Amino acid sequence: MLDATSSYKPMGRRIPTPLNRRIPVDDDRTGHRIVPETIRRSDRAPENRYGNRPTMKDVAARAGVGLKTVSRVVNGEPGVTPETERRVQEAIDALGFRRNDSARVLRKGRTASIGLVLEDLADPFYGPLSRAVEEVARAHGALLINGSSAEDPDREQELALALCARRVDGLVIIPAGDDHRYLEPELKAGVATVFVDRPAGKIDADCVLADNHGGARDGVAHLIAHGHRRIGFIGDMPRIHTAAERLRGYRAAMEDAGIPVEDSWMSLGVTDPERVRRAAEEMLTGPSPVTAIFTGNNRVTVTVIRVLAEQTRPVALVGFDDIELADLLQPGVTVVAQDAASLGRTAAERLFRQLDGTLVTPERIELPTRLITRGSGELAPRG
Amino acid sequence: MLDATSSYKPMGRRIPTPLNRRIPVDDDRTGHRIVPETIRRSDRAPENRYGNRPTMKDVAARAGVGLKTVSRVVNGEPGVTPETERRVQEAIDALGFRRNDSARVLRKGRTASIGLVLEDLADPFYGPLSRAVEEVARAHGALLINGSSAEDPDREQELALALCARRVDGLVIIPAGDDHRYLEPELKAGVATVFVDRPAGKIDADCVLADNHGGARDGVAHLIAHGHRRIGFIGDMPRIHTAAERLRGYRAAMEDAGIPVEDSWMSLGVTDPERVRRAAEEMLTGPSPVTAIFTGNNRVTVTVIRVLAEQTRPVALVGFDDIELADLLQPGVTVVAQDAASLGRTAAERLFRQLDGTLVTPERIELPTRLITRGSGELAPRG
DNA sequence: TAGAGCCTGGACAACGTTGTCAGATCCAGG
DNA sequence: CCTGGATCTGACAACGTTGTCCAGGCTCTA
Numbered sequence: 001m002l003d004a005t006s007s008y009k010p011m012g013r014r015i016p017t018p019l020n021r022r023i024p025v026d027d028d029r030t031g032h033r034i035v036p037e038t039i040r041r042s043d044r045a046p047e048n049r050y051g052n053r054p055t056m057k058d059v060a061a062r063a064g065v066g067l068k069t070v071s072r073v074v075n076g077e078p079g080v081t082p083e084t085e086r087r088v089q090e091a092i093d094a095l096g097f098r099r100n101d102s103a104r105v106l107r108k109g110r111t112a113s114i115g116l117v118l119e120d121l122a123d124p125f126y127g128p129l130s131r132a133v134e135e136v137a138r139a140h141g142a143l144l145i146n147g148s149s150a151e152d153p154d155r156e157q158e159l160a161l162a163l164c165a166r167r168v169d170g171l172v173i174i175p176a177g178d179d180h181r182y183l184e185p186e187l188k189a190g191v192a193t194v195f196v197d198r199p200a201g202k203i204d205a206d207c208v209l210a211d212n213h214g215g216a217r218d219g220v221a222h223l224i225a226h227g228h229r230r231i232g233f234i235g236d237m238p239r240i241h242t243a244a245e246r247l248r249g250y251r252a253a254m255e256d257a258g259i260p261v262e263d264s265w266m267s268l269g270v271t272d273p274e275r276v277r278r279a280a281e282e283m284l285t286g287p288s289p290v291t292a293i294f295t296g297n298n299r300v301t302v303t304v305i306r307v308l309a310e311q312t313r314p315v316a317l318v319g320f321d322d323i324e325l326a327d328l329l330q331p332g333v334t335v336v337a338q339d340a341a342s343l344g345r346t347a348a349e350r351l352f353r354q355l356d357g358t359l360v361t362p363e364r365i366e367l368p369t370r371l372i373t374r375g376s377g378e379l380a381p382r383g
Numbered sequence: 384m385l386d387a388t389s390s391y392k393p394m395g396r397r398i399p400t401p402l403n404r405r406i407p408v409d410d411d412r413t414g415h416r417i418v419p420e421t422i423r424r425s426d427r428a429p430e431n432r433y434g435n436r437p438t439m440k441d442v443a444a445r446a447g448v449g450l451k452t453v454s455r456v457v458n459g460e461p462g463v464t465p466e467t468e469r470r471v472q473e474a475i476d477a478l479g480f481r482r483n484d485s486a487r488v489l490r491k492g493r494t495a496s497i498g499l500v501l502e503d504l505a506d507p508f509y510g511p512l513s514r515a516v517e518e519v520a521r522a523h524g525a526l527l528i529n530g531s532s533a534e535d536p537d538r539e540q541e542l543a544l545a546l547c548a549r550r551v552d553g554l555v556i557i558p559a560g561d562d563h564r565y566l567e568p569e570l571k572a573g574v575a576t577v578f579v580d581r582p583a584g585k586i587d588a589d590c591v592l593a594d595n596h597g598g599a600r601d602g603v604a605h606l607i608a609h610g611h612r613r614i615g616f617i618g619d620m621p622r623i624h625t626a627a628e629r630l631r632g633y634r635a636a637m638e639d640a641g642i643p644v645e646d647s648w649m650s651l652g653v654t655d656p657e658r659v660r661r662a663a664e665e666m667l668t669g670p671s672p673v674t675a676i677f678t679g680n681n682r683v684t685v686t687v688i689r690v691l692a693e694q695t696r697p698v699a700l701v702g703f704d705d706i707e708l709a710d711l712l713q714p715g716v717t718v719v720a721q722d723a724a725s726l727g728r729t730a731a732e733r734l735f736r737q738l739d740g741t742l743v744t745p746e747r748i749e750l751p752t753r754l755i756t757r758g759s760g761e762l763a764p765r766g
Numbered sequence: 767t768a769g770a771g772c773c774t775g776g777a778c779a780a781c782g783t784t785g786t787c788a789g790a791t792c793c794a795g796g
Numbered sequence: 797c798c799t800g801g802a803t804c805t806g807a808c809a810a811c812g813t814t815g816t817c818c819a820g821g822c823t824c825t826a
Binding site for chain 4: 055056057067068071074075099100101102103104105106107108
Binding site: 443448449450451452455462463464467486488489490491492 | 803804805806807808810811812813
């Protein structure tokens, strides 16, 4: 579970208890808490716990109306005279009352919030995706809670379950792991769930994916069409679905062209800049040096661009994922672009359709990718 | 308030009520709901509402123990025999029970979640900031709820207050507006609050800012040091604090150098690419054409880079905010960099120190910026 | 003016959890 | 066999909100 590492214990028991202290006031004598004598409900002081926030009861007392009447005003329900409404509103403003949605949620059973578990919010690919999900959520009156799994399956599970404990109405998950059976009780309990970017593992659930295989195949075929035969591939661990699919696309394109792939052309499971750099340099200088490289994701692409900028001979490059400013580099970077915002939007819309009830059967949707030629992928083979 | 635009009404009243239906089962006769005869609490069926999720009561019934014992096991409190614990754990697993944190929150008064209101999650500047806040929150066992204001003060307020209604323990706000008195009741109620990137308006609160004024002044001074005298400035609306400060820094540097600024060199309040492009082109071709441009934020910088790439004469450029791949462009882009992650981390840490109680008096913290020279800012004046 | 029908307002119980407190059980020591 | 003290367990009342239902007061018609 999530664990505090400092002295702030959000749910702890050691918090100095200003929240629990009953403040003794004017003509009230409930300050004593030793004797639990049956406390009449209605003659409590307007002050209460919860950081001293006024409640509907306080508002009601001040406005001289019943509790439910306040609730009606707050929620804009009909059946309140303008005069009464005015009095209530006045009390609300005077006390600075704000409805406690936690209590509301408990009562109503829906939280009007959805959870998003992604890999890293700081990654330029996930920012727009997250924003797209947020926009859809907003259009449906829901808030978005999100968390980064840092590509760690345990952390993904921990996060997803923490969100379920908050009783989010739905979950959008970019999986890090490949076994999601831990979500079965949640699905059964009616938590709407959509997986994005990578499919769910071992459970039947909605997935919205990019056409990783086709995109990679097109990208590599593009290089082949420009005369390359020794083409390198640098990608993430094949454990990750997208990485595996893109690798498969690479292999498919090579096979279609009848080109046997040498092991030294492929580097799998490297993402940190240092190792990507080494991998790229090795395949450029090895016994059978590549004339072109296909990179499996944006981070790899950026590092490889740096390596290629240092080379004397021109090496062609096609990258998966678009990157900002790719058009301004020399040469411009040819990429297989997937639309992150569209992925997020599609997923979120399906999520709310699940909640609507208009969507029942889980589906697997693949969004097309787009090859954007800018120069680096059109270089002729040299060396 | 947040309003649904589709048929999914998270909190609405028209939801078909599977959640409220009491399911009649085996030997239970509480299916009738007409007669409200005093229902004995303990002989309800194990089924209940809330999407049919098991509750502690259900677990207790199945394990043959009391409600509180289940609570103890779930929360790892002491005082439960191993044998009892085993039985409870078994029931938990069998039923797929997951504690309802909404109810917990209601009872305990703390939600172990914090809110982040920023401008646009898709902006590469805010991604890392958000991630940094999340990491700190995670270290403190809290979840992060975030929302984008889209630079709209009303939307900022709507979001912040929605988060307060959820009773987040604290708020990190990147303000869009300049009047935050609406937060006064919340602050008084003990919601920890830190403003980042831009200061709070009309209330006394913690702020973590970058040294916008000093950074801009240094950047412009750098251009002046390289011989430029006709220097353009393109920035956001001065209504936005950061934009105003950077403009002030620009003016200060010019004044320090004794250079009078011409109106045609300044373009304020433009951010969309079209207008930035026009603004840049105008100051490059006007009666007193600039030889260098200082750009007020990353989005403007990117657009101006494109414009400059089309020019025949070299024009110097220094931009506020670092941008990815800036080093690989020709020439490399000289920037005044601020550390987004550090801003977020500092803010979040202060937030939790407020919650700790170790931090009381609001402060205004300015983090230094860093001039990174890469070429574009060192071009000599031409034209 | 009486009765029927509407409108408004309020009492009350639930939602699922945790804190309090008292009761039950067990064992060692007399 | 009893007593005293640990342990362990469970009944109960909150937390702040909303759904249900009923009681008045009002208006309108006959």
